[in-house]
Amino acid sequence: MSSSQTPTSETPIVRMDKVNKHFGDLHVLKDIDLEIAPGEVVVIIGASGSGKSTLIRCVNGLEEFQYGHIEVDGNELLPNGKSAKALQTIRTEVGMVFQQFNLFPHLSVLDNVTLAPIKVRGTPRQQAVANARRLLERVGIADQADKSPTQLSGGQQQRVALARALTMEPRLMLFDEPTSALDPEMIGEVLDAMRELARDGMTMMIVTHEMGFAREVADRVIYIHGGQIVEQGPPGVVFDNPQHERTQSFLSRVLKH
Protein backbone atom coordinates (compact mmCIF):
# COMPACT_ATOMS: atom_id res chain seq x y z
CA MET A 1 0.00 0.00 0.00
CA SER A 2 1.11 3.50 0.70
CA SER A 3 3.54 2.47 3.41
CA SER A 4 6.31 2.60 0.82
CA GLN A 5 5.54 6.31 0.42
CA THR A 6 5.81 7.07 4.09
CA PRO A 7 8.39 9.79 4.21
CA THR A 8 10.86 9.98 6.99
CA SER A 9 12.43 13.40 6.93
CA GLU A 10 9.95 15.61 5.06
CA THR A 11 8.38 18.59 6.74
CA PRO A 12 5.17 17.38 8.38
CA ILE A 13 1.95 18.69 6.87
CA VAL A 14 0.28 18.70 10.28
CA ARG A 15 2.07 19.44 13.52
CA MET A 16 0.16 19.46 16.78
CA ASP A 17 2.06 20.61 19.79
CA LYS A 18 0.70 20.19 23.34
CA VAL A 19 -2.87 20.74 22.16
CA ASN A 20 -5.39 20.91 24.98
CA LYS A 21 -9.11 21.36 24.68
CA HIS A 22 -11.77 21.82 27.32
CA PHE A 23 -15.56 21.64 26.99
CA GLY A 24 -16.47 23.40 30.21
CA ASP A 25 -15.18 21.10 32.93
CA LEU A 26 -14.44 18.31 30.51
CA HIS A 27 -10.80 18.02 29.43
CA VAL A 28 -11.37 16.60 25.94
CA LEU A 29 -7.84 16.68 24.54
CA LYS A 30 -4.77 16.43 26.75
CA ASP A 31 -1.32 17.41 25.50
CA ILE A 32 -1.77 16.05 22.01
CA ASP A 33 1.57 15.92 20.18
CA LEU A 34 1.23 14.66 16.66
CA GLU A 35 2.96 15.03 13.33
CA ILE A 36 1.57 13.85 10.03
CA ALA A 37 3.90 13.48 7.07
CA PRO A 38 2.79 14.27 3.50
CA GLY A 39 1.24 11.19 1.93
CA GLU A 40 0.74 9.49 5.24
CA VAL A 41 -2.53 7.72 6.03
CA VAL A 42 -3.26 7.87 9.75
CA VAL A 43 -6.21 6.08 11.27
CA ILE A 44 -7.38 7.21 14.68
CA ILE A 45 -9.25 4.68 16.77
CA GLY A 46 -10.78 4.81 20.22
CA ALA A 47 -14.04 4.49 22.10
CA SER A 48 -16.78 7.06 21.56
CA GLY A 49 -16.12 10.13 23.66
CA SER A 50 -12.38 9.51 23.60
CA GLY A 51 -11.77 12.75 21.70
CA LYS A 52 -10.83 11.29 18.33
CA SER A 53 -13.38 13.31 16.33
CA THR A 54 -12.54 16.44 18.29
CA LEU A 55 -8.88 15.94 17.45
CA ILE A 56 -9.39 15.99 13.68
CA ARG A 57 -11.94 18.80 13.95
CA CYS A 58 -9.24 20.92 15.59
CA VAL A 59 -7.07 20.52 12.49
CA ASN A 60 -9.46 22.57 10.31
CA GLY A 61 -10.69 24.78 13.13
CA LEU A 62 -14.21 23.41 13.46
CA GLU A 63 -13.26 23.08 17.12
CA GLU A 64 -11.23 25.60 19.04
CA PHE A 65 -8.58 24.53 21.51
CA GLN A 66 -7.44 26.42 24.57
CA TYR A 67 -3.78 25.67 24.82
CA GLY A 68 -1.03 24.54 22.48
CA HIS A 69 -0.35 25.06 18.86
CA ILE A 70 -1.33 23.51 15.53
CA GLU A 71 0.42 24.06 12.24
CA VAL A 72 -1.15 22.91 8.99
CA ASP A 73 1.01 23.18 5.90
CA GLY A 74 2.86 26.15 7.36
CA ASN A 75 -0.28 27.96 8.60
CA GLU A 76 -0.48 28.44 12.32
CA LEU A 77 -3.66 27.92 14.31
CA LEU A 78 -3.71 29.70 17.64
CA PRO A 79 -5.65 28.80 20.80
CA ASN A 80 -9.21 30.14 21.20
CA GLY A 81 -9.75 30.65 17.50
CA LYS A 82 -7.51 33.71 17.27
CA SER A 83 -6.26 32.97 13.76
CA ALA A 84 -9.03 33.89 11.34
CA LYS A 85 -6.80 34.41 8.31
CA ALA A 86 -4.79 31.22 8.69
CA LEU A 87 -8.02 29.36 9.30
CA GLN A 88 -9.43 30.43 5.96
CA THR A 89 -6.27 29.28 4.16
CA ILE A 90 -6.20 26.00 6.04
CA ARG A 91 -9.80 25.23 5.20
CA THR A 92 -9.22 25.68 1.48
CA GLU A 93 -6.32 23.22 1.72
CA VAL A 94 -7.92 20.66 4.02
CA GLY A 95 -10.93 18.67 2.88
CA MET A 96 -13.36 17.00 5.24
CA VAL A 97 -15.89 14.19 4.98
CA PHE A 98 -18.49 13.97 7.75
CA GLN A 99 -20.39 11.12 9.30
CA GLN A 100 -23.73 12.61 8.23
CA PHE A 101 -22.46 13.54 4.71
CA ASN A 102 -23.76 17.11 5.13
CA LEU A 103 -24.55 17.55 1.47
CA PHE A 104 -26.47 20.74 0.65
CA PRO A 105 -30.04 19.51 0.03
CA HIS A 106 -31.13 22.65 -1.84
CA LEU A 107 -28.45 22.22 -4.50
CA SER A 108 -28.06 19.54 -7.15
CA VAL A 109 -25.23 17.02 -6.80
CA LEU A 110 -23.26 18.98 -9.39
CA ASP A 111 -23.82 22.32 -7.64
CA ASN A 112 -22.75 20.76 -4.34
CA VAL A 113 -19.40 20.01 -5.95
CA THR A 114 -18.97 23.29 -7.85
CA LEU A 115 -20.05 25.71 -5.09
CA ALA A 116 -16.71 26.08 -3.31
CA PRO A 117 -14.45 26.35 -6.38
CA ILE A 118 -16.73 29.01 -7.87
CA LYS A 119 -17.30 31.04 -4.70
CA VAL A 120 -13.97 30.57 -2.93
CA ARG A 121 -11.50 30.21 -5.77
CA GLY A 122 -13.40 32.18 -8.41
CA THR A 123 -13.07 29.29 -10.85
CA PRO A 124 -15.10 29.94 -14.02
CA ARG A 125 -18.31 27.95 -13.92
CA GLN A 126 -17.57 25.93 -17.05
CA GLN A 127 -14.23 24.80 -15.69
CA ALA A 128 -15.69 24.01 -12.25
CA VAL A 129 -18.41 21.91 -13.87
CA ALA A 130 -15.94 19.97 -16.01
CA ASN A 131 -13.80 19.33 -12.96
CA ALA A 132 -16.82 18.29 -10.89
CA ARG A 133 -17.95 15.82 -13.56
CA ARG A 134 -14.49 14.31 -13.66
CA LEU A 135 -14.48 13.86 -9.88
CA LEU A 136 -18.00 12.44 -9.83
CA GLU A 137 -16.88 10.00 -12.50
CA ARG A 138 -13.94 9.03 -10.34
CA VAL A 139 -16.17 8.17 -7.38
CA GLY A 140 -18.60 6.38 -9.67
CA ILE A 141 -21.63 8.68 -9.67
CA ALA A 142 -21.27 10.69 -12.87
CA ASP A 143 -24.78 9.72 -13.96
CA GLN A 144 -26.36 11.26 -10.82
CA ALA A 145 -24.91 14.75 -11.31
CA ASP A 146 -28.20 16.53 -11.95
CA LYS A 147 -30.20 14.84 -9.18
CA SER A 148 -30.90 16.22 -5.75
CA PRO A 149 -28.66 14.65 -3.10
CA THR A 150 -31.82 13.59 -1.26
CA GLN A 151 -32.54 11.16 -4.10
CA LEU A 152 -29.29 9.27 -3.57
CA SER A 153 -28.48 6.37 -1.28
CA GLY A 154 -26.27 6.98 1.74
CA GLY A 155 -23.28 5.44 0.04
CA GLN A 156 -23.76 7.59 -3.03
CA GLN A 157 -24.19 10.69 -0.89
CA GLN A 158 -20.97 10.03 0.92
CA ARG A 159 -19.13 9.60 -2.38
CA VAL A 160 -20.55 12.94 -3.54
CA ALA A 161 -19.28 14.44 -0.27
CA LEU A 162 -15.86 13.01 -1.07
CA ALA A 163 -15.93 14.48 -4.58
CA ARG A 164 -17.05 17.82 -3.13
CA ALA A 165 -14.08 17.89 -0.78
CA LEU A 166 -11.65 16.82 -3.50
CA THR A 167 -12.72 19.58 -5.85
CA MET A 168 -10.73 22.06 -3.76
CA GLU A 169 -7.63 19.92 -4.42
CA PRO A 170 -6.84 19.52 -0.73
CA ARG A 171 -3.39 18.72 0.57
CA LEU A 172 -4.95 16.80 3.44
CA MET A 173 -8.25 14.98 3.89
CA LEU A 174 -10.04 14.51 7.20
CA PHE A 175 -12.60 11.74 7.59
CA ASP A 176 -14.88 11.83 10.62
CA GLU A 177 -16.43 8.35 10.87
CA PRO A 178 -17.31 8.38 7.16
CA THR A 179 -19.10 5.03 7.19
CA SER A 180 -20.79 5.09 10.61
CA ALA A 181 -24.12 6.37 9.30
CA LEU A 182 -24.25 3.97 6.37
CA ASP A 183 -26.22 0.78 5.89
CA PRO A 184 -23.78 -2.16 5.97
CA GLU A 185 -24.11 -2.92 2.26
CA MET A 186 -22.95 0.61 1.39
CA ILE A 187 -19.86 0.76 3.54
CA GLY A 188 -17.74 -1.07 0.98
CA GLU A 189 -18.27 1.43 -1.84
CA VAL A 190 -17.18 4.34 0.35
CA LEU A 191 -14.15 2.50 1.70
CA ASP A 192 -13.19 1.59 -1.88
CA ALA A 193 -13.22 5.25 -2.87
CA MET A 194 -11.07 6.11 0.16
CA ARG A 195 -8.71 3.23 -0.58
CA GLU A 196 -8.18 4.58 -4.06
CA LEU A 197 -7.50 8.05 -2.69
CA ALA A 198 -4.88 6.61 -0.32
CA ARG A 199 -3.31 4.75 -3.21
CA ASP A 200 -3.01 8.02 -5.10
CA GLY A 201 -0.91 9.41 -2.27
CA MET A 202 -3.41 11.66 -0.46
CA THR A 203 -2.53 12.56 3.11
CA MET A 204 -5.42 11.33 5.24
CA MET A 205 -6.50 11.47 8.87
CA ILE A 206 -9.32 9.00 9.36
CA VAL A 207 -11.48 8.43 12.40
CA THR A 208 -13.19 5.09 11.91
CA HIS A 209 -14.42 1.92 13.54
CA GLU A 210 -13.60 -0.13 10.44
CA MET A 211 -10.63 -2.04 11.80
CA GLY A 212 -10.14 -4.22 8.73
CA PHE A 213 -9.90 -1.11 6.58
CA ALA A 214 -7.53 0.51 9.07
CA ARG A 215 -5.23 -2.48 9.03
CA GLU A 216 -5.16 -2.54 5.27
CA VAL A 217 -4.83 1.16 4.43
CA ALA A 218 -3.19 2.88 7.39
CA ASP A 219 0.48 3.70 7.57
CA ARG A 220 -0.03 4.43 11.23
CA VAL A 221 -2.76 3.66 13.73
CA ILE A 222 -3.29 5.92 16.72
CA TYR A 223 -5.25 4.77 19.73
CA ILE A 224 -6.83 7.55 21.79
CA HIS A 225 -8.30 7.18 25.25
CA GLY A 226 -9.54 9.94 27.52
CA GLY A 227 -8.23 12.63 25.21
CA GLN A 228 -4.72 11.25 25.16
CA ILE A 229 -2.71 9.37 22.58
CA VAL A 230 -2.13 6.09 24.36
CA GLU A 231 -0.39 4.17 21.63
CA GLN A 232 0.57 4.54 18.00
CA GLY A 233 2.44 2.61 15.37
CA PRO A 234 2.09 0.60 12.17
CA PRO A 235 -1.19 -1.33 12.05
CA GLY A 236 0.60 -4.63 12.28
CA VAL A 237 2.10 -3.63 15.60
CA VAL A 238 -0.90 -1.84 17.14
CA PHE A 239 -3.44 -4.48 16.14
CA ASP A 240 -1.37 -7.64 16.63
CA ASN A 241 0.91 -6.67 19.44
CA PRO A 242 -0.50 -3.72 21.36
CA GLN A 243 1.82 -2.62 24.14
CA HIS A 244 -0.60 -0.75 26.31
CA GLU A 245 -3.14 -2.49 28.45
CA ARG A 246 -5.91 -0.05 27.46
CA THR A 247 -5.27 -0.65 23.78
CA GLN A 248 -5.43 -4.39 24.36
CA SER A 249 -8.77 -4.21 26.13
CA PHE A 250 -10.22 -1.80 23.53
CA LEU A 251 -9.11 -4.01 20.63
CA SER A 252 -10.34 -7.17 22.29
CA ARG A 253 -13.77 -5.56 22.56
CA VAL A 254 -13.79 -4.21 19.01
CA LEU A 255 -12.19 -7.09 17.15
CA LYS A 256 -14.16 -9.86 18.87
CA HIS A 257 -17.03 -9.52 16.42
Next chain:
Amino acid sequence: MDVTFDFNWAAALASLPHLLPGIPYTLLISFGGLAIGFLIGILFGLMRISPLAWLRIPAIAYIEIFRGTPVLVQVLFIFYGLPQLLGSPINALVAGIAAIAVNSGAYISEIVRGGVQSIERGQREAGLSLGLSRTQAFRYIIWPQALRRMIPPLGNQAIISIKDTSLFSVIGVGELVRQGQVYIATTFTALEVYLMVALLYLAITWSLSLILRLLERKGLVGQ
Protein backbone atom coordinates in the same frame (compact mmCIF):
# COMPACT_ATOMS: atom_id res chain seq x y z
CA MET B 1 -93.08 35.77 19.02
CA ASP B 2 -91.44 34.83 15.77
CA VAL B 3 -88.01 36.11 15.14
CA THR B 4 -87.29 36.09 11.45
CA PHE B 5 -84.08 37.21 9.88
CA ASP B 6 -84.78 38.95 6.71
CA PHE B 7 -81.57 38.65 4.71
CA ASN B 8 -81.68 40.99 1.78
CA TRP B 9 -79.52 39.63 -1.05
CA ALA B 10 -80.15 42.64 -3.19
CA ALA B 11 -78.81 44.91 -0.47
CA ALA B 12 -75.74 42.71 -0.08
CA LEU B 13 -74.96 42.85 -3.79
CA ALA B 14 -75.69 46.55 -3.95
CA SER B 15 -73.04 47.20 -1.33
CA LEU B 16 -70.28 45.60 -3.40
CA PRO B 17 -69.43 48.62 -5.59
CA HIS B 18 -69.09 50.65 -2.38
CA LEU B 19 -66.86 48.08 -0.71
CA LEU B 20 -64.50 47.27 -3.59
CA PRO B 21 -62.65 50.62 -3.39
CA GLY B 22 -61.49 49.46 0.06
CA ILE B 23 -59.62 46.48 -1.35
CA PRO B 24 -56.65 48.41 -2.81
CA TYR B 25 -56.17 50.08 0.59
CA THR B 26 -56.38 46.79 2.44
CA LEU B 27 -53.88 45.20 0.04
CA LEU B 28 -51.56 48.21 0.06
CA ILE B 29 -51.45 48.41 3.87
CA SER B 30 -51.08 44.62 4.21
CA PHE B 31 -48.42 43.96 1.62
CA GLY B 32 -46.65 47.29 1.97
CA GLY B 33 -46.42 46.69 5.72
CA LEU B 34 -45.44 43.04 5.28
CA ALA B 35 -42.69 43.89 2.78
CA ILE B 36 -41.13 46.32 5.24
CA GLY B 37 -41.88 43.89 8.07
CA PHE B 38 -39.96 41.20 6.20
CA LEU B 39 -36.89 43.44 5.95
CA ILE B 40 -37.20 44.33 9.63
CA GLY B 41 -37.67 40.64 10.42
CA ILE B 42 -34.51 39.61 8.56
CA LEU B 43 -32.49 42.32 10.29
CA PHE B 44 -33.78 41.77 13.82
CA GLY B 45 -34.08 38.00 13.44
CA LEU B 46 -30.38 37.79 12.58
CA MET B 47 -29.45 40.27 15.30
CA ARG B 48 -31.44 38.08 17.71
CA ILE B 49 -29.13 35.09 17.06
CA SER B 50 -25.93 37.11 17.07
CA PRO B 51 -23.36 36.11 19.67
CA LEU B 52 -22.81 39.84 20.22
CA ALA B 53 -24.91 41.17 23.09
CA TRP B 54 -25.10 44.73 21.70
CA LEU B 55 -26.89 43.34 18.63
CA ARG B 56 -28.90 40.69 20.42
CA ILE B 57 -30.35 42.78 23.26
CA PRO B 58 -31.94 45.54 21.12
CA ALA B 59 -33.47 42.82 18.94
CA ILE B 60 -34.96 41.05 21.95
CA ALA B 61 -36.33 44.37 23.24
CA TYR B 62 -37.89 45.22 19.87
CA ILE B 63 -39.49 41.79 19.51
CA GLU B 64 -40.87 41.76 23.03
CA ILE B 65 -42.31 45.27 22.79
CA PHE B 66 -44.03 44.94 19.42
CA ARG B 67 -45.17 41.36 19.90
CA GLY B 68 -46.42 42.11 23.38
CA THR B 69 -48.61 45.13 22.56
CA PRO B 70 -51.82 45.17 20.47
CA VAL B 71 -51.53 46.31 16.88
CA LEU B 72 -54.51 48.60 17.52
CA VAL B 73 -52.60 50.41 20.24
CA GLN B 74 -49.57 50.59 17.96
CA VAL B 75 -51.50 52.24 15.14
CA LEU B 76 -53.20 54.68 17.53
CA PHE B 77 -49.82 55.56 18.97
CA ILE B 78 -48.35 56.15 15.52
CA PHE B 79 -51.34 58.09 14.13
CA TYR B 80 -52.33 60.17 17.16
CA GLY B 81 -49.27 59.97 19.40
CA LEU B 82 -46.29 60.44 17.11
CA PRO B 83 -47.54 63.72 15.55
CA GLN B 84 -47.34 65.22 19.04
CA LEU B 85 -43.63 64.41 19.02
CA LEU B 86 -43.02 65.29 15.38
CA GLY B 87 -45.15 68.37 15.31
CA SER B 88 -46.81 67.39 12.06
CA PRO B 89 -49.68 65.01 11.27
CA ILE B 90 -49.07 61.56 9.80
CA ASN B 91 -51.00 60.32 6.81
CA ALA B 92 -53.40 57.54 7.88
CA LEU B 93 -52.24 55.22 5.12
CA VAL B 94 -48.61 55.69 6.13
CA ALA B 95 -49.53 55.10 9.78
CA GLY B 96 -51.31 51.87 8.82
CA ILE B 97 -48.39 50.58 6.77
CA ALA B 98 -45.98 51.51 9.56
CA ALA B 99 -48.08 49.70 12.17
CA ILE B 100 -48.23 46.49 10.11
CA ALA B 101 -44.50 46.82 9.40
CA VAL B 102 -43.38 47.09 13.03
CA ASN B 103 -45.92 44.55 14.26
CA SER B 104 -45.33 41.86 11.62
CA GLY B 105 -41.61 42.68 11.79
CA ALA B 106 -41.52 41.45 15.39
CA TYR B 107 -43.21 38.16 14.53
CA ILE B 108 -41.17 37.72 11.35
CA SER B 109 -37.98 38.23 13.39
CA GLU B 110 -38.90 35.13 15.32
CA ILE B 111 -39.77 33.26 12.12
CA VAL B 112 -36.35 34.18 10.69
CA ARG B 113 -34.62 33.11 13.88
CA GLY B 114 -36.46 29.79 13.92
CA GLY B 115 -35.77 29.17 10.25
CA VAL B 116 -32.05 29.86 10.51
CA GLN B 117 -31.66 27.90 13.73
CA SER B 118 -33.48 24.91 12.26
CA ILE B 119 -30.68 24.31 9.74
CA GLU B 120 -28.43 21.52 11.02
CA ARG B 121 -25.03 22.62 12.32
CA GLY B 122 -23.37 20.22 9.87
CA GLN B 123 -24.48 22.34 6.92
CA ARG B 124 -22.48 25.30 8.14
CA GLU B 125 -19.53 23.10 9.05
CA ALA B 126 -19.52 21.53 5.60
CA GLY B 127 -19.46 25.00 4.05
CA LEU B 128 -16.70 26.26 6.30
CA SER B 129 -14.64 23.12 5.75
CA LEU B 130 -14.75 23.85 2.01
CA GLY B 131 -13.18 27.25 2.64
CA LEU B 132 -16.32 29.38 2.42
CA SER B 133 -16.28 32.39 4.73
CA ARG B 134 -18.95 32.58 7.42
CA THR B 135 -20.84 35.12 5.31
CA GLN B 136 -20.68 32.90 2.23
CA ALA B 137 -21.76 29.84 4.21
CA PHE B 138 -24.75 31.82 5.42
CA ARG B 139 -25.63 33.27 2.05
CA TYR B 140 -25.24 30.19 -0.14
CA ILE B 141 -26.00 27.35 2.26
CA ILE B 142 -27.97 28.35 5.35
CA TRP B 143 -30.21 31.18 4.12
CA PRO B 144 -31.66 29.45 1.02
CA GLN B 145 -32.63 26.43 3.12
CA ALA B 146 -33.94 28.56 5.98
CA LEU B 147 -36.06 30.64 3.57
CA ARG B 148 -37.84 27.55 2.27
CA ARG B 149 -38.70 26.49 5.79
CA MET B 150 -39.86 30.01 6.61
CA ILE B 151 -42.44 30.26 3.83
CA PRO B 152 -45.30 28.41 5.59
CA PRO B 153 -45.06 30.50 8.80
CA LEU B 154 -44.58 33.66 6.70
CA GLY B 155 -47.80 32.84 4.86
CA ASN B 156 -49.49 32.45 8.21
CA GLN B 157 -48.19 35.85 9.34
CA ALA B 158 -49.34 37.46 6.08
CA ILE B 159 -52.88 36.21 6.69
CA ILE B 160 -52.85 37.51 10.26
CA SER B 161 -51.58 40.93 9.13
CA ILE B 162 -54.16 41.20 6.37
CA LYS B 163 -56.88 40.69 8.97
CA ASP B 164 -55.20 43.11 11.37
CA THR B 165 -55.63 45.92 8.84
CA SER B 166 -59.38 45.78 9.54
CA LEU B 167 -58.62 47.53 12.85
CA PHE B 168 -57.31 50.56 11.01
CA SER B 169 -60.80 51.72 10.23
CA VAL B 170 -60.38 53.57 13.54
CA ILE B 171 -57.86 55.98 12.04
CA GLY B 172 -60.12 56.61 9.08
CA VAL B 173 -58.07 54.95 6.37
CA GLY B 174 -60.47 53.81 3.65
CA GLU B 175 -59.86 50.10 3.84
CA LEU B 176 -62.57 47.42 3.61
CA VAL B 177 -64.14 47.76 7.04
CA ARG B 178 -64.14 51.55 6.85
CA GLN B 179 -65.90 51.44 3.46
CA GLY B 180 -68.47 49.10 4.96
CA GLN B 181 -69.08 51.34 7.98
CA VAL B 182 -69.52 54.40 5.80
CA TYR B 183 -72.00 52.57 3.59
CA ILE B 184 -73.96 51.12 6.52
CA ALA B 185 -74.31 54.61 7.99
CA THR B 186 -76.60 55.50 5.11
CA THR B 187 -78.34 52.15 4.41
CA PHE B 188 -78.57 50.47 7.86
CA THR B 189 -77.94 47.06 6.26
CA ALA B 190 -75.28 45.90 8.72
CA LEU B 191 -75.98 42.18 8.39
CA GLU B 192 -75.65 42.15 4.61
CA VAL B 193 -72.69 44.51 4.40
CA TYR B 194 -70.55 42.92 7.10
CA LEU B 195 -71.16 39.52 5.55
CA MET B 196 -69.88 40.89 2.24
CA VAL B 197 -66.91 42.45 4.01
CA ALA B 198 -66.13 39.11 5.62
CA LEU B 199 -66.39 37.33 2.26
CA LEU B 200 -64.02 39.83 0.67
CA TYR B 201 -61.41 39.19 3.41
CA LEU B 202 -61.90 35.49 2.85
CA ALA B 203 -61.33 35.94 -0.88
CA ILE B 204 -58.01 37.70 -0.22
CA THR B 205 -56.70 35.29 2.42
CA TRP B 206 -57.90 32.25 0.53
CA SER B 207 -56.12 33.35 -2.68
CA LEU B 208 -52.95 33.70 -0.65
CA SER B 209 -53.38 30.22 0.81
CA LEU B 210 -53.84 28.83 -2.68
CA ILE B 211 -50.65 30.46 -3.93
CA LEU B 212 -48.73 29.10 -0.94
CA ARG B 213 -50.11 25.61 -1.48
CA LEU B 214 -49.10 25.81 -5.13
CA LEU B 215 -45.57 26.79 -4.15
CA GLU B 216 -45.45 23.90 -1.71
CA ARG B 217 -46.60 21.43 -4.30
CA LYS B 218 -43.90 22.64 -6.68
CA GLY B 219 -41.37 21.77 -4.02
CA LEU B 220 -40.18 25.33 -3.58
CA VAL B 221 -41.14 25.28 0.07
CA GLY B 222 -40.32 23.16 3.07
CA GLN B 223 -37.78 20.26 3.25
